[in-house]
Amino acid sequence: MAKTRRILKWQRDPEGMRLRILEAAKAEFAAHGLAGARVDSIAKQAGANKRMLYYHVGNKEDLYLEVLEGAYEKIRAEERGLDLEHLEPPEAIARLIDFTWNYFIQNPEFLALLNTENLAKARHLKRSTKVKSMHSPFVEMIRTVVTRGVESGDFRAAVDPVQLYISIAALAFFYLSNSATLSVIFGRDLLSKDARDERLEHMIALVLAALTGKSITALGKSKAPKLQVTAQQVTRFVVPGLTRDP
Amino acid sequence: MAKTRRILKWQRDPEGMRLRILEAAKAEFAAHGLAGARVDSIAKQAGANKRMLYYHVGNKEDLYLEVLEGAYEKIRAEERGLDLEHLEPPEAIARLIDFTWNYFIQNPEFLALLNTENLAKARHLKRSTKVKSMHSPFVEMIRTVVTRGVESGDFRAAVDPVQLYISIAALAFFYLSNSATLSVIFGRDLLSKDARDERLEHMIALVLAALTGKSITALGKSKAPKLQVTAQQVTRFVVPGLTRDP
DNA sequence: CGTGAAATTAACCCGTTGGATAAATACTGT
DNA sequence: ACAGTATTTATCCAACGGGTTAATTTCACG
Structure with a gap:
């Protein structure tokens, strides 16, 4: 026909x-x-x-809110998959940092969405019952890890888990979210493989040094030898496919 | 008439x-x-x-760029006013953190502008010869402070001053820039006077503990006396309002 | 004074954009 | 097959928003 x-x-x-x-x-x-x-x-x-x-x-805002909720759902889901219970406290923290770092690297839209929502003073998030009920498991994880660490003598002092959680997120988030302007200011590409590796090492070294009191290498000077938990080990352990864009 | x-x-x-x-x-x-x-x-x-x-x-973009350049000019000017040379290394670092924190608190538009520019992948900043020539004096300040600290024995290990600079900025920037969403997620006002004080203390304690190896109070527990705090105490002390909203 | 450039106002232009309406087409159950 | 509903397409539109044009007013200077 x-x-x-x-x-x-x-x-x-x-x-x-x-x-x-x-x-x-x-x-x-x-x-x-x-x-x-x-x-x-x-x-x-x-x-x-x-x-x-x-x-x-x-409409546009509904769409936006749904996207935002989805983004939170996704990271919360991945967070739950990370069990730190069976690790030694220092390794648990290193693993947490490593996870956060790599999640941000692999999900750059998440960072941008959070910034957008903060520009809006969290106006949409406040209205979302869904997101408010999605508690990050990390705070409780951190609390128990810190407690264990203090009891075992691995950690010298207790930390407020919320502060620590925010600090870990901060160290990774700011670097990646602001990499464009920072790269211009410092005149070097902060997203190159080497730069990323160096940053991860620095973050882990900084936090663990503060918690344990032991100096981890030289606070993240790259190619450093492998005493204690080096970033390379952790990185290799958790992140096989780290490479990014062209 | x-x-x-x-x-x-x-x-x-x-x-x-x-x-x-x-x-x-x-x-x-x-x-x-x-x-x-x-x-x-x-x-x-x-x-x-x-x-x-x-x-x-x-036009609009010219206007925006001029604003952005002005913002950088302003913070650079204030940075130059802060001389850390005559301070003991640990105090110099504490002072640096304190300055960064308070500058961000008093100039919230600066944070928002940076986020906006990063959303634009630093497109405007790249075209601005003005900003690119305005180097932050902090990196060199930090380098000499760290060197002094290592030589005097105050600091255990050297750090890349750029990494440290970024980390300090990160700890303050992320907390403030994302306070809206974080406040919703954690169900507490992160911008209250107490919360801000606690945060500042935490940041200083974290960085100094990492650098000096000495435990500073309990990693930033606010009004806490200087006894070594146990995990339980910290938990009880810090987490009264961790339970979530309605 | 008075005149010409600098500063400011009022009005308009026109492509864009979020949103709406109505018609067309594909499935589902019967 | 066929009716009825779910999904998708094809247009339309009123408001908005950046940018421009042209007229008006102030002021420095001769």
């Missing part, structure tokens, strides 16, 4: 479409922020029509 | 106008980011007309 046989034009795929929309939205919001994101751009990137966004998710 | 005597409508003030425009632009860009900022809003906030922005500065 002439009219019906014009090749199938499209097929239904609600879930798939929804996922593609959210994925595209995540990329767009991460790249341009909330105000800078373009709804049409998200639609095109999702291989869809703008109308689809409103049909499947809602 | 009826027509000429209608009270003076406006007076000339080029420099003043320019300053008010830049001040208003700083506030607007800091509050909404580059894409979210509204040119009309800046004009109104400056007590001016939109046309004035273009007359005195240039």
Whole structure:
């Protein structure tokens, strides 16, 4: 026949479409922020029509909130998979730092989304019951690790787990989130493989030195020999596929 | 006469106008980011007309870059005023942390502007010869302080001054820049006076403990007496409000 | 004074953008 | 097959927002 046989034009795929929309939205919001994101751009990137966004998710802000919630869900899920219970306290902390670092490296949109939400003074997050109920397991993990460390004598002093958690996140987050401006200021590429390795080593050395009182190498001077837990060991242990973009 | 005597409508003030425009632009860009900022809003906030922005500065991006450069100029100027040469190494580091912390607290727009610029992958900063020539004096200050500290025995090991500089900035920057989302997540106000004091103490304790090897109180437990604090005590002391909201 | 440049205002232009409407097409169950 | 609903497409639009044009007013200087 002439009219019906014009090749199938499209097929239904609600879930798939929804996922593609959210994925595209995540990329767009991460790249341009909330105000800078373009709804049409998200639609095109999702291989869809703008109308689809409103049909499947809602308006721009709904879309944004859903993306944000998804981002928190994802990191919380991965956090739960990291059990530090069976490790010696210093190794547990090193592992925690290593995880945080690599998660941020592999999920740069997460950093951008958090910055965007903070620019908005967490306006959306406050309205999200979902996110507020997703507690990070890290605080409790850290608390028990620190307690164990103090009791075993590995650590000299106790730390508020929330402060430590924030500090570990800070050391990694700031470096990566601000790598663009910092690279310009310092005139060197902070995202090169060497620079990243050096940074990870420095962070682990700094925190462990503070906690244990033992000097770990030279506070993160790269190619250092392997006394105690070196960053290389940990890195090799946790992160096989660290390489990044072209 | 009826027509000429209608009270003076406006007076000339080029420099003043320019300053008010830049001040208003700083506030607007800091509050909404580059894409979210509204040119009309800046004009109104400056007590001016939109046309004035273009007359005195240039288009939106010129305006933004000028604001950004001004922000860097300001912090660099204050940094230069801080001489750490005559202080004992540990005190110099503590002073540096204290300065960074308080500067960030008193200039929150600076944090927002940096985040905005990083979202733009430092696109504007790269084009700014002005900023690229404004090196922070801190890196060299830190280098000499660390060297002195190692020689005097105050510090156990040398650190890359750039890494240390970034780490100090990170500990303060992340906490403040992300205080909105963190406050929601942890269910407590991280910007209260007590919380801020506690944070400052923690940062100083963390860095100095790592550098000197000596345990400074209990890694930043606030009003705590100088007895070695046990984990239980810390837990009880720090975590009263860890339970989550409604 | 009065005149010309500098500073400021008022009004308009026009592409963009978030959002809405309505029509078309694919599936599902019967 | 067929009806009814779920999904998708094709347009449309009113508001917004950056930028411009042109007219108006102030002031320094002769």
